[in-house]
Amino acid sequence: MTKTDHKLIRSTDGPVITRFAPAPTGFLHLGHVVNALHVWQAAHDRDGRVLLRMEDHDRQRSRPEFEAAILEDLAWLGFQHDGHLIRQSERDAIYRKALQPLIDRELVYGCSCTRAQLAAGSGFPSTSIRASRDPGSEIPYRNTCRNQDLALTDDVGWRLRMEPGTESFFDEIGGPQVQDPSAQCGDLLLRDRLGNWTYQYAVTVDDHLQRITDVIRGLDLLPSTGRQIRLARLIGRSAMPRFAHHGLVMKSVTEKLSKSDGDTGVRELRAAGWSADAVLDLARRSVTLPL
Numbered sequence: 001m002t003k004t005d006h007k008l009i010r011s012t013d014g015p016v017i018t019r020f021a022p023a024p025t026g027f028l029h030l031g032h033v034v035n036a037l038h039v040w041q042a043a044h045d046r047d048g049r050v051l052l053r054m055e056d057h058d059r060q061r062s063r064p065e066f067e068a069a070i071l072e073d074l075a076w077l078g079f080q081h082d083g084h085l086i087r088q089s090e091r092d093a094i095y096r097k098a099l100q101p102l103i104d105r106e107l108v109y110g111c112s113c114t115r116a117q118l119a120a121g122s123g124f125p126s127t128s129i130r131a132s133r134d135p136g137s138e139i140p141y142r143n144t145c146r147n148q149d150l151a152l153t154d155d156v157g158w159r160l161r162m163e164p165g166t167e168s169f170f171d172e173i174g175g176p177q178v179q180d181p182s183a184q185c186g187d188l189l190l191r192d193r194l195g196n197w198t199y200q201y202a203v204t205v206d207d208h209l210q211r212i213t214d215v216i217r218g219l220d221l222l223p224s225t226g227r228q229i230r231l232a233r234l235i236g237r238s239a240m241p242r243f244a245h246h247g248l249v250m251k252s253v254t255e256k257l258s259k260s261d262g263d264t265g266v267r268e269l270r271a272a273g274w275s276a277d278a279v280l281d282l283a284r285r286s287v288t289l290p291l
């Protein structure tokens, strides 16, 4: 096993820059409002800035009408961001440039595995193969194509060789954490077979290039943090951000809220006559549970 633990240098000095980064694949719901409250509060407490990033890397599922609705709901709730909005769908050249040194070091390879093939090897249905946010239900890729020498063309996935080894970091809410990304996810998918940059890759490049000092997000993304630290180091980030993963608004004790839960959508609450203050209050009072 390669020892890849590093002492994390954290970006603790200088101005705080955090971000709110919704995916425009649905409307704003109470879970987003809880996250926004955490993000804007952290910035407010330390005289920091909040950048707004549309994480529309999944071009098949993202829709301009969701983006417009998210922006409108955020403004209605009174969340004002700093600087100009960026969209991941407009950053292809940036993602390619950031990847080139890794390609030059032969750390990236082509992967022809289909979702059905990945599922066949895992014993899980192919619908559960999309990168999982539920700790414990993630299915690591078995690195099947690692030595196939497939070219990095547009019709194959692009994966990063992930050597075994742990990443340790401190979560501002949950305390010390240790993760072994290669055991969790195998060789990490950076670009999918449809030509979409993945969440893991795009978010890591953007957090680095936007000099984000504080990544504040829900607990469902805690398992992603070790791999994002690994990737950030590989693309040249030396000082890591602080991380804080807060509790989620749960639909029930076992089910987290999803965008399809129209009853907790900000749109629906607005239509039902709620004021912005009442929605913010509801988010503050919502039971948030660890997974």
Ligand code: GLU
Binding pocket: 021, 022, 023, 055, 203, 216, 217, 221
């Ligand atoms: N885009 C992600 C989401 O909508 C959030 C990403 C992050 O905060 O790292 O859940």
